[in-house]
Amino acid sequence: NIEHNYVRSCQASRHYSTSSSEDLDKVRTLLQLCVDRYFVLPGQTNTELFQLGMSCSYGPLGMELRRNLLDQWWHSVTRSTAQVFGINTLSSSKDTATGGRGQLRIVETENVKRLLEQQELSKEQLIQNIQSLIQRSTSLRTNFLQGALEQFVPSLELVNRKLPFGLAETGLCFHPSDGSGCPAEVTQTSLVWFCSPRTSSQWLDHWTRHRLKWWRKFALSPSDFSSSEVPEEEREEAASRGVRIIYSFPWGPEPLETLWSRGNTELLQTHKGVRSKLQCRDSRKSVPHVVSVTGNMDRGVLAFLSNSLQHLKKEDSKQKLLQRKVLKLHPVLAPVKVALDIGRGATVELRQVCEGLLQEFMEAKISAWPGYLETLPMSMEQLNAKYDEMGVLFTVVISENTLESGLLQVRSRDTTIKETKHISEIKNFLSRYISAADNS
């Protein structure tokens, strides 16, 4: 029974061993659901980017999910200790810092055009001029490391030259294409941690535990997330040790976040070897070591979508076997917390109630889906199926009865149980539910 195996494999992914055609099915189902339910915008190229762990065109739900994920990352890193400061550096810069090794350059077409129009130039002069144009152009960042290394010295004042401390940044980075001619954009997170040389390996372990715990906190199957030491032959040049946080996708493991213990070579290079500028108190004149933690939050979105998709079977009243797909996203990650719908009754009045409630939710920063605006006829079962695939935590139905007694129906995604609640208590109920999940 393939279906049964599938469900089992979702529940106990530690014993993951399904056939590859089944895996392909899983991937296809997942990507189709992401497109159908407004996580990812349609288009072959777009879903391919998404599957490769690159930034793509997100629909409203994907955009909100990534936003929630980035917020959580930010809070977990800047709240984990008092001494992590957020910074913002430019995504492009003159290439002096990277020693002219920047792979992606921003070129202004006007300048190229002007150059090519200079008819008096020989071929050699033209080549030279183009080389110098590229040399002088700004290059796009591939990560946040360089920016943080540059900001180390101005940041020292913030901490009174006391180690350890970190600089955090999130945003877009750009990666050269593998020949396709289309550079990739990736939404990255970065913590660059400065510490004394003798503690750097301990800090690498600390941050590895911290990061793995964070990823698992939001997982339905935490064991799909794991960490593993980077083998020596795959290490970055400057690094003495590296660890990857890995997610087991149906198509194989992929890194979500990578931690490196990088020593101080790059920090010294960035500041032209002026050791005196880099020295901190308590560090006996040594130059701080750097631990970098770099995450890919586009792949993070994909990992949590993949991790939270459950196929459930149940029998209906006529003993017909129903299949249900539910996106059991963690409450703090779920892009829509509550959907608002109307049952039978006077439409105009019911809509007014919905609008008031929607306003209330929005003021309490509970993201709500205005299902009552939907005008396509849909049965309650169809609606629930749709919301389950969107990962909506609760569905609230306003009906004639609400107008009379103030009572409404609340259905939970996770239990599928419908409860009756009074309209005055629904906002607090949702707020409490979400913040309980946040603090657990």
Place this chain on the structure above:
Amino acid sequence: NIEHNYVRSCQASRHYSTSSSEDLDKVRTLLQLCVDRYFVLPGQTNTELFQLGMSCSYGPLGMELRRNLLDQWWHSVTRSTAQVFGINTLSSSKDTATGGRGQLRIVETENVKRLLEQQELSKEQLIQNIQSLIQRSTSLRTNFLQGALEQFVPSLELVNRKLPFGLAETGLCFHPSDGSGCPAEVTQTSLVWFCSPRTSSQWLDHWTRHRLKWWRKFALSPSDFSSSEVPEEEREEAASRGVRIIYSFPWGPEPLETLWSRGNTELLQTHKGVRSKLQCRDSRKSVPHVVSVTGNMDRGVLAFLSNSLQHLKKEDSKQKLLQRKVLKLHPVLAPVKVALDIGRGATVELRQVCEGLLQEFMEAKISAWPGYLETLPMSMEQLNAKYDEMGVLFTVVISENTLESGLLQVRSRDTTIKETKHISEIKNFLSRYISAADNS
């Protein structure tokens, strides 16, 4: 009395008329404060970018201020009506959509190098190859309009082909340099609003009111923010009407957000004139009109910093005239809500209390400054002056007394009044203060 005039001009900026040397002073003071207080990282080029309303390297406070501003923008636009959806599009794309007019191209140095090394090419062939390389390269977006126009059709399903609705996006856009060779990055916000042709002018007015009200909500001197119709000769090609939200900087007015009523030409172009794909219900077969609202949040940060800086004078107990600079940022924008410091007493124990309190603040998402880690000797007056310049709302001082009785001192930035509160009530006091300011 120049100083006095300055204070008056801050309070009644409607009657703004100060000398230009005084204005220069103001600007210098503002920029120096931004660097000294961790809003903007040091460096001549960096502060110049900042003053020009471009993205720059922000320090922790500037980064957090921009973050708060973007959050507020996002909530105000997506919460203003049920029908604004957030999307995310790529910042670079193959240039077919813009008809090859993209000014900024991403070029891979490897590809250029390979091209220049082909020695058998004639000069003409080389020129052709370079032209075709540029043609095939991806171009960086200058705004979010094109992305939203492309997403119009897939978004129609979300709203059951019903107008009006909007697509919102925020992030980095890139602008060609004015000859400097260094393209500018700007943190932009974008709402692209689709509505029926006959309502587009009304919607332009609606969104103008909405935006102006939003800017003024966070202002100390609301009248520094104004709106003005764009004169016909300055209109964008496609636009029939335009409005700018303007801030009066000491050096003159600059636009913060621009609204255009753009008709449907660009929407039709984007979808290759296939009208049937674009038609909505209730719109009698007409193609929707577009109203675009584009903001510059880097300049927004500068505007609020400029707007909230107050020079105050007061006499101390010895009748000495003291000058106080206070950054009276709106409570929801202020990057640091509370600073935690220690007075006299057993340092180790006091620090432990601070750490517990800091944790409590962070869990409640109240951004706190760990001033107790500061080891430079500083008087309470110096500390308060520093925090005022950082725009910190409250300073909490833990002392010997706190260990005994649980009482601590809370100083308000805006009133400078010190109150005694019990340690158990401080978190709720701050939460209530901030959320009251948010909802007012």
